[in-house]
Amino acid sequence: MxxxxxxxxxxxxxxxxxxxxxxxxxxxxxxxxxxxxxxxxxxxxxxxxxxxxxxxxxxxxxxxxxxxxxxxxxxxxxxxxxxxxxxxxxxxxxxxxxxxxxxxxxxxxxxxxxxxxxxxxxxxxxxxxxxxxxxxxxxxxxxxxxxxxxxxxxxxxxRLDAEVTKLNGELKAVWPDGKSPTVVSQVFTAWAAGLAGATPAGTYGPEPVTPAQLASLSAKKPAFVLDNAHMSTGTVLPDSGAKQVTVVNYPGEDLDLLAVYRNAAAELKKAMSGS
Known part of the structure; x- marks a missing residue:
């Protein structure tokens, strides 16, 4: 080609x-x-x-x-x-x-x-x-x-189906304590939570998080917040103890969409393994 x-x-x-x-x-x-x-x-x-x-x-x-x-x-x-x-x-x-x-x-x-x-x-x-x-x-x-x-x-x-199956298996292997982690996602990063097999606790955005949302989402005690690199509003749930992971939706100049999944999985793997 x-x-x-x-x-x-x-x-x-x-x-x-x-x-x-x-x-x-x-x-x-x-x-x-x-x-x-x-x-x-x-x-x-x-x-x-x-x-x-x-x-x-x-x-x-x-x-x-x-x-x-x-x-x-x-x-x-x-x-x-x-x-x-x-x-x-x-x-x-x-x-x-x-x-x-x-x-x-x-x-x-x-x-x-x-x-x-x-x-x-x-x-x-x-x-x-x-x-x-x-x-x-x-x-x-x-x-x-x-x-x-x-x-x-x-x-x-x-190729997409094979890549997603592979990455999902790798991410499940590093679940903290062997259990599906609870996550809060920006509305355009919820797909990454699914890739990790994580348990969704709610979403936020694209507007900044309101005090009411902050209280509601923090009360669910998420382990991770999946932020959107292109629409970040800073630290989403301060003082909640949740680790914030940045997810990039846009591919690079090579236009490789599969790389977006691999890169997101790499960031999630680092966060979940504590590295």
Whole structure:
């Protein structure tokens, strides 16, 4: 398989252009209930064709790569920890203009604006960014059908299932005192608790924890708090005795989604083994 090409757009600000464009509420208000946008592109590719994909972040880019896309351009640099704050640039529009598909998440308000500003005929596709293995596998399968790369998507899902089974076994082997630990998770890191086979005690965020939440979650005496590296609010349950573990949802520039699971497992293993 050809190496995935990841191009991160870098040029001057889009302030003037942004001011002239309407901000489409919810990243594309014409999006149907199925979650796939109504772009005027060709949709699924013909057999043998390779889809050209633009993804707003490495997270969407990793889903595209897992689904079998080989030509993937990522717009938001990995160094931007809070992707919705990113200010698109003219070079981003140039990349979109050549795309077959533009992948975005609903919490990214600029995705539809990027596509409209570029005059692109790409298909705008909303991606369910959830690293829960079952949900991730289903989303990759959906994208593979859309891209015309079903076989590649199926092969990746097989690797995902094997990786999750392996990591789950390794984490269970280091459970403190041999028992499933009780954890509190940020809403976007609950998947990591499942990976560890942990016992969920509740979630928080994305807003800061309120005093009432603090009291309620602390009373459940969790052993660990799974914080979100990209939306951290600092120490979540101070004085509770819970050890805070940072979970990273976004893949690196190699767009390896499986590495996200391995990295989370490594952090959890260190925390649970006391190292």
């Amino acid at each position: 050809a190496r995935t090409r990841v191009r991160t757009a870098r040029l001057a600000s889009l302030v003037a252009l942004s001011a002239a464009l309407p901000l489409l509420a919810g990243c594309g208000e014409d999006k149907p209930a199925s979650g796939t946008g109504t772009g005027t592109g060709t949709g699924s590719k013909e057999a043998g064709d390779k889809p050209v994909v633009v993804a707003t972040t490495t997270w969407e880019g990793a889903f595209a790569k897992a689904a079998g896309a080989e030509d993937v351009t990522v717009i938001v640099p990995q160094s931007v920890h809070h992707a919705p704050d990113y200010d698109p640039k003219p070079s981003d529009l140039a990349a979109v203009a050549k795309a077959d598909f533009v992948l975005y998440a609903p919490f990214e308000p600029y995705a539809a604006k990027i596509k409209e500003a570029a005059g692109s005929k790409a298909k705008l596709v909303e991606v369910n960014l959830d690293n829960d293995p079952a949900k991730a596998g289903a989303e990759v399968t959906r994208l593979g059908a859309l891209f015309g790369t079903k076989d590649a998507a199926s092969q990746w899902k097989t």
